[in-house]
Amino acid sequence: MTTYANALTPPGMQGTIQGFVAAIFEIGIAIGSVTGGYLYDQWGGRVMYQIGGLAAAALAVVHFLIQIVCGAEPRKINGTRSIMGKGEIPPEQHKADEEEF
Structure with missing residues (x-):
């Protein structure tokens, strides 16, 4: 959260x-x-x-359908991780997640 x-x-x-x-x-x-x-x-x-x-x-x-319809996969945009196309999380906050991308 x-x-x-x-x-x-x-x-x-x-x-x-x-x-x-x-x-x-x-x-x-x-x-x-x-x-x-x-x-x-x-x-x-x-x-x-x-x-x-x-x-x-x-x-x-319902949650599964919302995820499918909204395409809620995290995307990497301009070196940052984006959540559902909104807001950006600086890479230093998610160093552990960098291997996934």
């Missing part, structure tokens, strides 16, 4: 965006906890895990 936030954010806004992304992540955890607790209370653990598994599988398919 930090790498994407730094790559897609104008200089000087990295801390703000990282905080925003972290807040959204924590809100997701809260929503998942409340939803899971409700499902467990209403129908028990077995149904809760079945619904969770189906939701995870459905979201995995």
Whole structure:
């Protein structure tokens, strides 16, 4: 999350965006906890895990389709690594990834 936030954010806004992304992540955890607790209370653990598994599988398919449609492969542009055609990550941030290219 930090790498994407730094790559897609104008200089000087990295801390703000990282905080925003972290807040959204924590809100997701809260929503998942409340939803899971409700499902467990209403129908028990077995149904809760079945619904969770189906939701995870459905979201995995949606994510896969978005990756195919948007062409989200990292590309090397002007000596930098680009994420989904937006923002650039300086090469020194990803020295370990240089062998992949």
